[in-house]
Amino acid sequence: MRIAIAGGHGQIALLATRLLADQGHEVWGIVRNTAHSPDLEAAGGHALVLDLEATTPEVLAGELQSRAVDAVVFAAGAGPGSSAERKLTVDRDGAVLLADAAPLAGVRRYVLVSAMAADAFDPSSDDVFQIYLRAKSEADAAVRARDLDWTIVRPGGLTDAEGTGHVTVAESTGRGSIPRADVAAIVAELLASGTAVHRQFEVISGTTPIAEALGGLTG
Template identity: 55%
Template sequence: MRIVIAGGHGQIALRLERLLAGRGDEVAGIIRRPEQAGDLLAAGAEPVVCDLESASVEDVARHLEQADAAVFAAGAGPGSGADRKDSVDRRAAALFADAAEAAGVRRFLVVSSMGADRVPPEGTDPVFAAYLRAKGAADADVRARGGLDWTILRPGRLTDDPGTGHVQLADATGRADVTRDDVAATLAALLAEPGTAGRTLELVNGVTPVADAVRAVAGS
């Protein structure tokens, strides 16, 4: 399987690239800065330099040719303002989805955020509120597309603790922590399970092995 990951230098993306390469998949990661290429090569992924904030649909679609699946794991990141939350977390997600459709790539995973469907409560930091709104709009855009077999994954609060290999994966889980390792492992399992298409799922650490949790969702 060939998989193209937008936001290929992100913390979850690099973990996912290592997992996919380790199981024999062909992986490409879209990055904005050429100096990030070495980290992708070390993870077993092909670096593809393309700025999703300025590229055209046609530019991105060329990088998706011959792919079996696409993963949107990009984000404006800490320290960015509200404008970049919109340009990356919403507009770049829509661009990547447009490109996947143009390239004929149906399987499409999105790394979103818990709380993206809700109006941010009063008093929420304005930049974080912009992030949640951008994620929610991007998710709604993807869910409205008939040309994608999409799955949206909404992790809880991310930690850098070692992965447990055990999660809770469901339509709603309640707020809790989840390791980046376990998010990456869940994404890898979701890519191999087409029965999860059309689902928006929340993810936190739990007691069920990742593979079993994904199979359970696919069968529900």
């Protein structure tokens, strides 16, 4: 399988790239900085250099099509300390851009890494975190509305702890945390198995093996 990951230099993306590459898949990390290429290559992937804030669905689709991409992942984010405006232009608009580009390139499979409790944002607040949640919620809604084989993953608080391979998955799990390594493993499993199409779920650390937890989700 050929996979493109938006936000390819992020921690979850790099971990997923290594897992997927080790399974024999070809991974293209979409990044805007050419200096990130060596890190992608070290993880077993390749760099697709393109600024998602300064392109069109047609241009992105051309890049995906030229690489014969079979599936896409949105794991991009403006990052800590970024402005409210960039929460919208990256976390929301970037996800929508990829959702618009995918069908133009003949790609149906779309995995979106979102955030726990995204729909609980305060629409009257100008707090950056509330706008971040709004961006994630609106991105999720836009992807759900597309004719794609989408899956939306809403992890709890992200940690750098070693992955356990065991999780709790539910429409609403309650508050909790999860290692980035386990989120990356979930992304890899979703792509490899093709499971959980048209499902949106929260996930935190738990006691169920990842493949079993995802296999329990039905479309």
